[in-house]
Amino acid sequence: xxxxxxxxxxxxxxxxxxxxxxxxxxxxxxxxxxxxxxxxxxxxxxxxxxxxxxxxxxxxxxxxxxxxxxxxxxxxxxxxxxxxxxxxxxxxxxxxxxxxxxxxxxxxxxxxxxxxxxxxxxxxxxxxxxxxxxxxxxxxxxxxxxxxxxxxxxxxxxxxxxxxxxxxxxxxxxxxxxxxxxxxxxxxxxxxxxxxxxxxxxxxxxxxxxxxxxxxxxxxxxxxxxxxxx
Numbered sequence: 001x002x003x004x005x006x007x008x009x010x011x012x013x014x015x016x017x018x019x020x021x022x023x024x025x026x027x028x029x030x031x032x033x034x035x036x037x038x039x040x041x042x043x044x045x046x047x048x049x050x051x052x053x054x055x056x057x058x059x060x061x062x063x064x065x066x067x068x069x070x071x072x073x074x075x076x077x078x079x080x081x082x083x084x085x086x087x088x089x090x091x092x093x094x095x096x097x098x099x100x101x102x103x104x105x106x107x108x109x110x111x112x113x114x115x116x117x118x119x120x121x122x123x124x125x126x127x128x129x130x131x132x133x134x135x136x137x138x139x140x141x142x143x144x145x146x147x148x149x150x151x152x153x154x155x156x157x158x159x160x161x162x163x164x165x166x167x168x169x170x171x172x173x174x175x176x177x178x179x180x181x182x183x184x185x186x187x188x189x190x191x192x193x194x195x196x197x198x199x200x201x202x203x204x205x206x207x208x209x210x211x212x213x214x215x216x217x218x219x220x221x222x223x224x225x226x227x228x229x230x
Contacts, residue, residue: 003031003195004029005029006026006027006028006065007062007064009061009064010025023218024219026049027220033190034196034210035208036211036213038198038199039200040216044217055082055087087166088160088162090154092173096153098140101137102136125137133155150170151182154186167186168199170183211225
């Protein structure tokens with residue numbers, strides 16, 4: 001059973017009498033443990049597709065099946081419950097809360113899940129330690145470099161042990177050195193079993209994925225599997 005299956009999904013945005021088709025009949029299957037990169041020119045529907053996969057948006061037409069369940073007709077409350085326990089997000093702009101410490105930013109998903117305080121502390125420090133930034137736990141986001149902030153964002157995404165990690169241009173605001181560090185981190189998470197779907201403009205970043213899906217004008221135009229060295 002695929003972790004993700006989209007069947008002929010479309011997404012149309014309306015503004016007055018003007019309609020814009022962001023996705024046009026996209027059918028895609030992603031298995032557990034895959035690392036998939038989605039590429040294409042600006043405006044081709046990459047982020048719209050990622051938002052639908054992350055249950056942040058609904059298709060206008062078609063069916064989205066997640067973990068064997070048709071999630072298309074679910075209410076926002078039901079979708080939020082699935083997101084909370086099963087999906088982590090990493091964004092280009094980090095989306096950290098400036099008023100919270102690094103520890104508190106990473107802890108937030110566990111608070112929403114109702115995890116007891118002692119368990120939250122243990123899990124947060126464990127994840128920060130894995131990413132090499134535990135010593136920064138008492139600082140605030142603006143006291144960190146861009147690369148460190150993205151590590152915090154990855155830690156926040158992973159702290160709840162989600163089965164699916166969605167990354168939208170995760171290195172878009174980083175220099176090449178920090179970008180490679182973040183991509184190596186994502187590759188390691190995938191090696192340890194996390195399914196990753198990443199939107200990127202960077203061929204260098206896409207080369208970390210095992211599979212490349214290209215979009216154009218809201219449609220999948222081709223897919224390519226990367227050979228993994230023996």
